[in-house]
Amino acid sequence: MIRLNVPLVPDENILNNLFERNIYTVNDFLQKKTSNLQSVCNLQCKEVTKLKDCMTVKCSSPFVNGYQFYLKRPVSIFIQTGIIKLDNILGGGLFAGNIYELCGPSACGKTQLCYSILLNLIITTKKDIVYIDTKNKFSVNRIKQMLKNKCKTNNEINAILSKIHVYSILDIYKLITCLHGLKEKLEPIIFIDSLPALYLSFIGFDKNDGLCYINHICSVLKYLCNKNATIMVTNLAVKTSDSTNYFKPAIGKYWFHIPNTRLMITTIINQQQMCINITKSAYAPLNEKCILNIDNFGVS
């Protein structure tokens, strides 16, 4: 909802007149009768209609036909995660402009998988990576341990470490500010570990404000995706309320539809392994499974 300003209406006087009548936004303007606006703006009926048309065109989404859209598509290729089994089930790797969700119960290896993918992405793409840490647990020690068999010299390790931009964020408002701040970044790769940690304390209040914030975060993430961002979000899996022992993603029904690809992670009991299952995807076949090992050098 855009606030009226001078290029949208012809001059300052008209703008002030409109503001005095509590007409502040384009929406307010369009909803008022043309006859009323005529007297407020001191304009002809024709001019007001023209103004309304201009606003509608300027402030609404333009139509693009499928062919033009196809021609304009970004030439993006799969970015390989470097974990061969995972790349196989994902049909080649991560696709820019998509949101990936890593979902699993606590201590199943979500963060470990994030670290491994993150390091492989830095090595293959040489790009900076944004890592939003909401639990203040980012462990440089673990990253260094994982790099031990990938890098030989300390300089190499430092070069990789300086490409990881860690935002330590402990409340949901800061997360929104942070994501808005990333709008200018060119084709960013963003990891959010984890989203539910910021939301869980909202559950239980009468007005579920937390959901509004999560929904806004969803729209910002989608906006970033339109600008070709690659986003990885970790989410917690909680037990369903019936005693069937199945897991479902936390943070609500709306979020359920947001990720383009959902990777469900389950632990294999008493082993350093995890099982990954694609439960939602726009392009990869569903219910493909793979089993990954976690060791000192990361996930493989």
Add this chain to the structure above:
Amino acid sequence: MNRPIWTLPLSKHTINKLDKLGYKCCEDLIDSLDDPEKKSTFLRKHMESESEIRDMLKTPIYKTAAELDIGRDSIATFCKSIDELLNGGIQVGQITELSGAPGSGKSQLSMQLCVSVQIPVCFEGLQAEAIYVDTNSNFSELRLTEMIDAFLGHVSKVLSGPIDFKGEANSELLKSLTTASMLSKIHRVQMNDLNQLYALYTTLERHPNVKLIVVDSFVMPLYQVENSLRKNTLVHSALDLLQTIAREHDLAVVLTNDLTTAITENGAEVFPALGESFGHRVQYRLLLSKIPNQPNEYTALLKKSVEHGRSAARFTISSNGVRDLPTEQPQL
């Protein structure tokens, strides 16, 4: 894409007022604030919130991983195998959960940590203080005295040994180590409601040198809450608070948790209480248990850690405190 004003942590009142004045998104508001001619009377009246709003909209600053590579302090216990399990001890700045059945050594380990956090700097300790949040009256000053005496005995043994811990100041400091002085550095507070944890802010102002907060037990106050949604709110706002304190004051938080039984298709299984969402928010999870048929032998199983895989350590609880098992195990 613009940011709506309702995503700011402002009061509902201010948000409604701004909405009535036609301010729907932050970008418009900042535009008007920047332009003195456009400032309406309402905005002028609420000048005090202007700097607040600008602060809220400031993009957070990131640190590269290379900058974060400074190493964290940790609180060593008196048990080598547990220290090795946790990469040097309980990590400062993080939340560690100790869960276990009754009598598995949770409170013993917590009290031991209150002593360990006071190890002087010359012995590579933190030389700090501890807060013990006691919710189930497990705090025992007599047991602590025992542990402190054992620690002081150990110190005097080391000092009389061949290794010279030089420095006059240090020896002065060691002289000041008495049972009373060490006991006075453990601040115990009794609570029966997790909301009372907000009092920690004032306690921390008075005792800035605190490096350890123990909440023993974290679940006890929750048993009296019947509404499960309310329970959830309490748990997570307490965790929010502890997490913030842990980061701001750079201190370790230790929570103790009980076990609960979950009935599944495969029969009954024993889990730490409070569910997945609680487990998600702690950074380290240790499961303590007593080894059956072995007097005084316990295990600590590391269930969650970002730095280590699942592994276990064995320890014993003697009159001195939590210690390693004697190297030669007695045959039974």
